[in-house]
Amino acid sequence: MPVDAVTTAPALTVQGVSKRFGELQAVRDVSFEVAAGELLAVIGPNGAGKTTLLSILAGILPADGGSVAQPEGTTERIGWVPQQTAIYGKLTVAQNLRLFAKLEGVADPDATVARMLDQTGLAERAGDELGKLSGGNRQRVNIAVGLLADPPVLLLDEPSGALDPRQRERLWGFITALTERGTAVIFCTHDIAEAERHGQRILVLADGELLFNGTAAELKAASQAGERDLEQAFVSFLRDRGH
Numbered sequence: 001m002p003v004d005a006v007t008t009a010p011a012l013t014v015q016g017v018s019k020r021f022g023e024l025q026a027v028r029d030v031s032f033e034v035a036a037g038e039l040l041a042v043i044g045p046n047g048a049g050k051t052t053l054l055s056i057l058a059g060i061l062p063a064d065g066g067s068v069a070q071p072e073g074t075t076e077r078i079g080w081v082p083q084q085t086a087i088y089g090k091l092t093v094a095q096n097l098r099l100f101a102k103l104e105g106v107a108d109p110d111a112t113v114a115r116m117l118d119q120t121g122l123a124e125r126a127g128d129e130l131g132k133l134s135g136g137n138r139q140r141v142n143i144a145v146g147l148l149a150d151p152p153v154l155l156l157d158e159p160s161g162a163l164d165p166r167q168r169e170r171l172w173g174f175i176t177a178l179t180e181r182g183t184a185v186i187f188c189t190h191d192i193a194e195a196e197r198h199g200q201r202i203l204v205l206a207d208g209e210l211l212f213n214g215t216a217a218e219l220k221a222a223s224q225a226g227e228r229d230l231e232q233a234f235v236s237f238l239r240d241r242g243h
């Protein structure tokens with residue numbers, strides 16, 4: 001196989017994924033790919049189906065149809081950082097990481113915990129109770145849990161929602177460093193500015209339907225009003241399509 005074909009093989013291929021909750025079609029026939037090292041933003045109004053889609057990709061919610069595939073021969077793992085996380089406030093950072101490493105069944109929990117403390121810059125906080133950390137450091141622990149099994153793809157649900165601007169900046173520095181190491185990252189947000197700033201590519205989801213897949217510049221060009229501000233372009237893009 002030519003080298004190019006290897007390096008450009010998608011880290012994740014999503015085809016025709018659908019999910020229904022009773023009468024409600026939460027995700028409709030969604031297909032897209034993400035490349036290794038790519039930072040992909042999924043934006044959409046509340047209730048658009050972002051969390052449902054990411055939960056399906058993470059393998060924790062069964063889809064009604066469609067497929068989610070990683071290339072053969074790679075670690076078939078997808079890391080997941082949900083909005084409501086399961087870390088324990090009364091345990092220390094290291095204790096939380098060790099607990100989840102064991103739950104994940106990683107081969108060497110102690111070495112994995114040490115690696116995650118180092119990678120997340122939390123080594124100095126290893127003995128601190130989770131409940132006493134700042135929101136930014138807590139979110140780092142959440143992400144460390146998602147990365148325990150060293151997955152080639154990491155999914156983040158509204159990762160910066162509870163953070164102040166400085167914590168947010170540091171979080172994005174950390175996430176960007178992950179992509180530079182080759183991890184594909186998909187995050188969802190309703191913060192359009194954040195999607196524009198950090199997403200190399202943007203997917204627009206509304207009423208479960210994937211309406212757009214491209215760059216922020218292309219999304220601006222796709223709104224009939226020719227908006228220069230992405231948030232306005234996004235709103236008019238949705239309005240043009242009846243959402």
Ligand SMILES: Nc1ncnc2c1ncn2[C@@H]1O[C@H](COP(=O)(O)OP(=O)(O)O)[C@@H](O)[C@H]1O
Pocket residue numbers: 021024026044045046047048049050051052053
């Ligand atoms: N477990 C569930 N049972 C029934 N309806 C659900 C469930 N989870 C999500 N929904 C509905 O599916 C739609 C999409 O939800 P969600 O994926 O959470 O949207 P988003 O994350 O974009 O805000 C919403 O209308 C929501 O109420």
Ligand SMILES: [Mg+2]
Pocket residue numbers: 050051052157
């Ligand atoms: Mg959500």
